[in-house]
Amino acid sequence: xxxxxxxxxxxxxGFVGSNLVKMLLSPKIKxxxxxxxxxxxxxxxxxxxxxxFTEGSISDDDIVGNLVDEYDYVFHLATYHGNQSSIHDPxxxxxxxxxxxxxxxxxxxxxxxxxxxxxxxxxxxVAEKTFGDAKPSKEVDIVSLDMDSPYSISKxxxxxxxxYYFKQHQLPVVRVRxxxxxxxxxxxxxxxxxxxxxxxxxxxxxxxxYKALKKMSLPLENNGVAxxxxxxxxxxxxxxxxxxxxGKTGDVYNLASGKEIxxxxxxxxxxxxxxxxxxxxHLPKRSWDHSGKRFGCPLKAEQEICxxxxxxxxxxxKTTIAWTQNNLALIEKTIDKHKKYL
Numbered sequence: 076x077x078x079x080x081x082x083x084x085x086x087x088x089g090f091v092g093s094n095l096v097k098m099l100l101s102p103k104i105k106x107x108x109x110x111x112x113x114x115x116x117x118x119x120x121x122x123x124x125x126x127x128f129t130e131g132s133i134s135d136d137d138i139v140g141n142l143v144d145e146y147d148y149v150f151h152l153a154t155y156h157g158n159q160s161s162i163h164d165p166x167x168x169x170x171x172x173x174x175x176x177x178x179x180x181x182x183x184x185x186x187x188x189x190x191x192x193x194x195x196x197x198x199x200x201v202a203e204k205t206f207g208d209a210k211p212s213k214e215v216d217i218v219s220l221d222m223d224s225p226y227s228i229s230k231x232x233x234x235x236x237x238x239y240y241f242k243q244h245q246l247p248v249v250r251v252r253x254x255x256x257x258x259x260x261x262x263x264x265x266x267x268x269x270x271x272x273x274x275x276x277x278x279x280x281x282x283x284x285y286k287a288l289k290k291m292s293l294p295l296e297n298n299g300v301a302x303x304x305x306x307x308x309x310x311x312x313x314x315x316x317x318x319x320x321x322g323k324t325g326d327v328y329n330l331a332s333g334k335e336i337x338x339x340x341x342x343x344x345x346x347x348x349x350x351x352x353x354x355x356x357h358l359p360k361r362s363w364d365h366s367g368k369r370f371g372c373p374l375k376a377e378q379e380i381c382x383x384x385x386x387x388x389x390x391x392x393k394t395t396i397a398w399t400q401n402n403l404a405l406i407e408k409t410i411d412k413h414k415k416y417l
Contacts, residue, residue, distance in 0.1 A: 077316055080190075081105045083146045085133045085179060086153030088112060090261040091195070091253075093119035095150060095312045096126065107146070109133055113171060114156035114266035114277070116409065134174040144186040148319045151179055151194045154230075156266075158199075159273035161226035162363060167269070172229035176236050184244035191319045192237075192248040198304065198329065198371050199223070200231040201252065206367030209302060209335060213372045214252070214327045223365055234327070241325040249322035251314060254331045254371050255280070258308030258391060259398035264409035268416050275413050280305070280392075283342055284399045285406060287351040297360035297367075299339025304370035306332045307386035314382045321380040331371025332384040344389065348396055 082099060086092045087108030093115070096106055105125045111132040120128050131138045133153055153175045155161055161168035176194065183192060202212045204221060216238075222228045240246040257280035264275040276282045283293050314330035322328060342355060376382040399406065 077104065077148060077319060079103045080147040081107070081145055083107045083109070083142070083149045085109050085149070085151045085175070086115075087150075088115035088117060088119045088128075089152060089156075090115075091256055091308060091311055092150070092152045094258070094260050094308045095152070095315055096120060098309070098312045098316070100126070109138065110153070111171075112266055113269070116262060116265045119260065119262070119265075132171065132175065133179050134170060136178075139178050139182045142182055144188050146186070147188060147190050149179075149183060149189065149192045150315060150319070151176065151192065154195070155226065156269075157273055157277055158224035158226045158363070159271055160269045161224050161229070163270045165225040168225040168229055172226065173232050176233035180236050180240040180246060180248070184240055184246050189247055191322065191324070192246060193315055193318050193322070194233055194237045194248055194250050195315070196234050196250050196252045196327070197227065197230040198252045198254045198331065198369065199366050200227045200234075202366050202369035204365040204367075206300065209368035209370060211333060211370055211372035212329065214329055214375050216327070221365075223363055238325065247324040249318045249324060250327040251318050252327060252329050252371065253311065254304035254306050254329070256308050256311050257281070257305055258395050260308065262409050263406050264411075264413055268413050272417055275410055275417065279338060279341065280395065281399070283345045284349070284396050287345045287349040288396070288400055288403065290351055290353055292353045292356040293342045293346065293351075294356045294358050295339060295342055296358045298357065299337055299342060300367065301364075302335045302337045302368040302370065304331050304334060305336055305341070305388055306330065306384050307391040310384040310386050314376065314380075317376075317380040317382040323379065328376040328380055328382070329371040329373060330376065330382065331373045332388070333371060333373040334388065335368070335370040336388060344392055345396070348393055
């Protein structure tokens with residue numbers, strides 16, 4: 076665990092960011108959270124004397140310009156949330172997913188106190204585009220130009236800039252590639268309307284859990300044949316911390332369970348755990364999604380930063396369902412903000 080440090084978390088009010096704040100929170104760690112609340116809510120960040128919250132984007136010149144050389148660790152988790160939102164508005168994705176990385180790295184390049192900058196990338200950016208047998212994605216720096224969304228493009232551009240600023244300016248940056256994170260704290264509808272229903276139904280796991288608890292049919296595209304690597308949020312946060320502590324600067328690590336689970340299996344598990352008997356709603360394949368089956372190889376992270384996902388998929392789902400049930404009123408309040416658009 077990180078101790079006696081000053082930490083900056085960009086995107087710290089989001090799902091993963093707020094869980095990281097809570098995991099790091101201790102009397103000897105000072106935390107500065109920057110978040111524009113585009114896809115997050117202020118209530119996600121705990122109220123504490125050693126937490127400073129700045130509302131705004133790190134791409135804002137005034138906000139990034141006010142950063143001073145006082146941080147030991149920086150976690151760059153800000154993003155324009157999701158593939159579908161980025162397809163709807165590529166310019167907004169560029170503003171919130173590409174410029175954030177460039178402006179932050181450019182500002183940090185002269186800082187001397189920094190021990191590590193951790194940049195959150197996405198496994199979908201490097202995964203093979205296949206609906207056939209998937210092989211575990213490894214930490215290679217060979218990237219196809221065939222991308223499914225501006226989100227994937229932005230995430231890999233962030234990796235390009237991370238490598239550049241490491242080589243050119245010795246910025247101590249480590250890249251981590253997320254898989255499909257799930258767990259308590261992911262609030263459907265959090266933040267501002269971003270043009271499509273994906274603003275509310277933002278990720279498959281919280282969407283399925285909410286609809287199952289409401290005894291609604293779960294929407295299953297392409298018969299649920301797609302597969303993903305589901306990793307519990309506490310594991311992701313531990314992986315981020317391990318990357319900050321032990322990650323080799325300039326390098327990249329998968330934060331992955333290494334297990335391939337189909338979307339159909341996800342739906343069936345959630346229906347079973349919630350007692351939902353509503354029939355599945357079968358939908359066609361999403362036209363833009365060619366990254367059908369994918370999962371990450373966890374071996375490098377296990378060997379080099381001592382990180383291994385510890386939470387069982389089934390147990391993690393039970394905990395997430397219980398959290399959702401206990402927070403239904405809060406979730407429905409955030410969903411209701413967008414009802415006029417849906």
